Amino acid sequence: MLKVIVSPFSDRMEYVVDSRLIAQELGIEHDTFIKTIRTYQSEIELETGQIFFDDEKSGIEREGGKYTLKKKPKKFAYLNEDHAIFFMTLSANTPQVVKCKKNLVLAFKKARENSIVKVKKPQHTSIYIVRLENSRDHKIGYEYWGVFQEAGWVYLMVEKEWKVPVEKYDLLDGSIGKHWKNFRKDKVWAKKIGVYIHKFRDQRGERESNAYDHSELSHFKEWLAEIYVPEILPKYFVDKIGKKATRLIYEENNLLNNLIFEITEMKKETEKQKELFDKFLKSRQQLSLISN
Numbered sequence: 001m002l003k004v005i006v007s008p009f010s011d012r013m014e015y016v017v018d019s020r021l022i023a024q025e026l027g028i029e030h031d032t033f034i035k036t037i038r039t040y041q042s043e044i045e046l047e048t049g050q051i052f053f054d055d056e057k058s059g060i061e062r063e064g065g066k067y068t069l070k071k072k073p074k075k076f077a078y079l080n081e082d083h084a085i086f087f088m089t090l091s092a093n094t095p096q097v098v099k100c101k102k103n104l105v106l107a108f109k110k111a112r113e114n115s116i117v118k119v120k121k122p123q124h125t126s127i128y129i130v131r132l133e134n135s136r137d138h139k140i141g142y143e144y145w146g147v148f149q150e151a152g153w154v155y156l157m158v159e160k161e162w163k164v165p166v167e168k169y170d171l172l173d174g175s176i177g178k179h180w181k182n183f184r185k186d187k188v189w190a191k192k193i194g195v196y197i198h199k200f201r202d203q204r205g206e207r208e209s210n211a212y213d214h215s216e217l218s219h220f221k222e223w224l225a226e227i228y229v230p231e232i233l234p235k236y237f238v239d240k241i242g243k244k245a246t247r248l249i250y251e252e253n254n255l256l257n258n259l260i261f262e263i264t265e266m267k268k269e270t271e272k273q274k275e276l277f278d279k280f281l282k283s284r285q286q287l288s289l290i291s292n
Helices: 019-026 030-048 081-089 095-114 127-133 152-161 172-184 214-241 243-252 258-263 271-288
Strands: 004-006 015-018 052-055 060-063 066-069 075-079 117-119 194-199 206-213 289-291
Touching: 004 095, 015 019, 015 081, 015 095, 019 030, 019 075, 019 081, 019 095, 030 075, 030 081, 075 081, 081 095, 127 152, 152 172, 152 214, 172 206, 172 214, 206 214, 214 243, 214 258, 214 271, 243 258, 243 271
Parallel strands: none
Antiparallel strands: 004 015, 015 075, 052 075, 060 066, 194 206
C-alpha cells in the first residue's frame, strides 16, 4: 500500500513516498528502481526539486539460505509527486502499472486533504530572541557595555532573517566576544577590561563576562559590521552547520562571494558533512511547520 509522508529532509513542507513502496507496487526489484532514479536524477531535479536519499536501518537479511547482518545499509529515495509520476511513466502501462499510478495520485490527494498541518512562512527559533528579551537580567554598570547587548542585531539577523536553526547552548555572542577580545589586544585605544554578571535562566546560572569601556564602542561596532559578520561569521557557520548548509544560507540571501565559495568548497562530501546538512534541513523543516 502506498503511504505518503512529509519529507524528513526538505527545507519546506513536501509530501513524499518511499521508493521501496513504489518498487513493490510496480512489481520490480528496488535496486533496479534505484538505478533508474540515479540515471535520471540530475535531469529531473532541475525541474521538480532535489531527490533525498536515506539509508535503510541495519537488520538481518537472507542470502543463500542463510540469515546474516546487513553489511552495508542500502539506499532508498524520498520521491515527491512529480518525481514519482515521472519515474512511473518510464514503465509500460500494464494493468499493474496503471493501478500503481492511480494509487499514487490518490495517496497524495488524500495526504493533502487529511493533513492537519498548515504551512506558513518559515518560522525561526527563539533562542537568541528570548535571551535578548531577558537582557534586563544582566547586571552591568553604566560605565561599561557588553558584547551580548551590542551585537543583538547579528543574532536577530541569523535567527529571524536567515532562519538558521539555533540550539539552546549555541553562543554566537561567545564567538563574537572571543574574536573581539583578540582584535582589540594591543590597540592604543583599548582600556582595562571590566566585569559584569551575565545571567542565564537555566542551569548555567550567573556567569562573569567581560565588560568594556564606552570609548571602545565605536571601534566594536565598526569591527562587528566590517570584519566579524563578513569574514568570521561564515567560518562560524561552517564549524556549526557544515559547508553545504553555509553555502545554502548565503545563496538564499544573495550574499555569495569568493570567501564563501572558498570556505564551502568540497571536493568530496564526507559522511559527517552529509549528516550535518541532513540535520540542518530536518531542523529547518520542523521550524517551518505549525500544527493546528
